[in-house]
Amino acid sequence: MMHRERPGGIGVGTSRAAWQARAVFFLNGLVCASYIASLPALKGVFRLDDGALGGVGFAFAFAALVGMQAMGPLTAAVGAGTVLRVSLAALPLLLIALPSARGLGGLLVAVGAFGAVHGATDAAMNVYAVGIERAHGRRLVNSCHAAWSASAVVASLAMGVTTAAGLDLRVRTTVVAAIALAGGMVVASTLTAGDPVRPRRRGVRTRRGRWPRSLIVWGLAGTALMVCDGGVLGWGAVMLHDGRGASLALSAGAVTGFAVGQTAGRLVGDRLAHRYGAPALFLVAGGLGVCGLMVAVLMPEPAVAVAGFAVAGLGMSVLLPLLFSAVGRAASDDADSGLLVTRFTGFVYTGILLGPAVLGVAAGRVGIAVAMGMLVPVLAAVTIVAGRAMSSVPHT
Known part of the structure; x- marks a missing residue:
């Protein structure tokens, strides 16, 4: 469709x-x-x-x-x-x-x-x-x-x-x-x-057992994206306080900056997707998120790191909504869309749960700064793989 x-x-x-x-x-x-x-x-x-x-x-x-x-x-x-x-x-x-x-x-x-x-x-x-x-x-x-x-x-x-x-x-x-x-x-x-998602007509079965390849790709991408998101929110402030010697007030700026960047990006994300197309926006925004996260992890000055977290939030803000849209648009009809979106939501929520825990285990072994740095290639991989897969979804 x-x-x-x-x-x-x-x-x-x-x-x-x-x-x-x-x-x-x-x-x-x-x-x-x-x-x-x-x-x-x-x-x-x-x-x-x-x-x-x-x-x-x-x-x-x-x-x-x-x-x-x-x-x-x-x-x-x-x-x-x-x-x-x-x-x-x-x-x-x-x-x-x-x-x-x-x-x-x-x-x-x-x-x-x-x-x-x-x-x-x-x-x-x-x-x-x-x-x-x-x-x-x-x-x-x-x-x-x-x-x-x-x-x-x-x-x-x-x-x-x-x-x-x-x-x-x-x-x-x-x-x-x-x-x-x-x-x-x-x-x-x-x-x-x-209701834009109306009940399926009697006698028409949903494809409950079918997991399209695109759903698996985007589901894994959503999981990895939420690992990055949860990692920043759960450990960004800890990294600045313990690893950079920032005050508690300044360390909290990691979370605040990231959240403000996300909110700002999502306010304009729909318009940007209309103007430039979802695949292009996903690749550019993901690249911006990678750059912001690199600044946050590599820069020794806490205030600069806070700015990096804000840029990372701005770039990462539109990625998950664009994935939700891609999953829904790839479905054959509204009822099938509902099934695929709920399955994708399960993937995403798993990533939210795993992010802080996985990063905590890694931080205990290699240090919080290195553990946060590991999120950079993960986000880069999500940007490239999911961005390319998004090109196959009909947007016009």
Whole structure:
């Protein structure tokens, strides 16, 4: 199926659907980032040691992977909009339940449920955004991921301010949940009617067992890309503080600079893909990311390294959204697109989980600077291999 790509970004006729999708990403990021920012407080409330907190993190991640993989058949059966109508209501309510759980066992159950619904929402919202691209021939995924990044920044800052003000964890999560629930209800009421990924007709089977070669290539590329992303976010500040002697405040600039660069790049990524084409943008942006990461790793001056991380974030920002779009555009129809996008999401999430852990093991053996340097050839390989594979996807 050919998808004619119209110039100029989201037009008037599709702006409502585009803003619906961005709103879903924003609300998901708001709730998820609030959970992440609450982890130190949850550790104190439940008196967890580092090992127990790691178990909580594993429960969240494993449940999220299960939720993601269940979404392919489900979106093909009922539509992505229908899934999101339910998950947008359930996710804020589960956030409230976390600090009220009874003991470690209760917390694990609550976090598992929260992770499963988050994973389902994450997969379904990417399916929804890709479906709008397929239906209207206009790029959207970059701006959706920018909305997620922006909401994560807002949530993290809000949780930090309210913590400093001495508000109880239950109060903080309830306020965030109330805002997310109200916003979710407004957005959810408009989703199903314009669902770009409609249920498959009765009697038409999905190709559940088929894994196209392109999906495997892009899936592995997405995994490697998220290893790089997770490595920077998890260890960039540590490298500057321990290896370069930077202050804690300056070291935090590695994460801040990278996140700001990613948000900025995603805000313009859709327009650049329209103008220059996805394959060209992927290669140039990946090259920029490689250069930025090299500066961050090789330059001894911490302030210059922070600038390198910002450039790396700018370059890497559009790579994952472009991969999501490529997976969706390579599918034969909308239902098949939903299956492939959810499978790809599973690849990506595996990379997010592996990145900090793999880099931590490598850092223990060869040092954090060398371990971070190993990300450079990985990112270069992703840029070349996935960029070339993207050329085979119909964009016009």
